[in-house]
Amino acid sequence: MRLNFKGLSLIELLIAVSIVSLLAAVAYPAYIGHMRASHRAQAKEHLFQLQLKQEAWRLSNNSYTASVADLGAASDAHYTYRVTNASLSTYTLNAIAIAEGIQSDDEGCTSLQLDQSDNREPAHCW
Template sequence: MKHSHLATKEKGFTLVELMIGVLIVGILAAIAMPSYQSQMRESRRNDGQSALMQLKMQQEAYRLENNSYAATANLALPASDYYTFTAGDVTATTYTLTATAKGSQTDDTGCTTLTLDQSMNRTPAQCWR
């Protein structure tokens, strides 16, 4: 009886096959990660814009009770790991709300400072959708 050397072939992966698999996963991760990070920055920016809109509502409510808009100290500022919120240029008829990026959100090129005023002027315009 003849024994075939093919019948004793071992099952499993070779080191080369395993390294090719790791390389493919690495390439896919390198392609997907920047897109994921961009989506996360945009999502956080939307959260910052939403917080500015809430602060605008606070400003209008404050003005109903007072003869001017509120300074930063008179607002209930939202807690955020990605933005610092302030109210500036506050007078009886004007204000500018600002969300300044912090932490990893500072990588949001061109959109690190978002502003909203009493007339709904939003800057930078390309960052507001």
């Protein structure tokens, strides 16, 4: 005797949907974690570029600038960049996560700092 199957039963469909849902529930948080790490790496790279520009500024002007605009930097989609504590011999570069983005949930790494002595804060984010 030969049986003719013309589709999926409701049970088979429910099993397939539950497997796909389970895979998505595991994959999405991992994906978001990788995206946060990638954006943080881009912010660190940007801070290093700003550090080089800050040192070049000092060679030309005998002091560090307090303006990120003087360094030719702008905010990106995930971080805002600032210069604080600028003087003749010191500066601190800051990358601050934008509140509406996924970086705002980056535990302990929403604000990255780099200074003239290459001190990096918070240490666990570098």
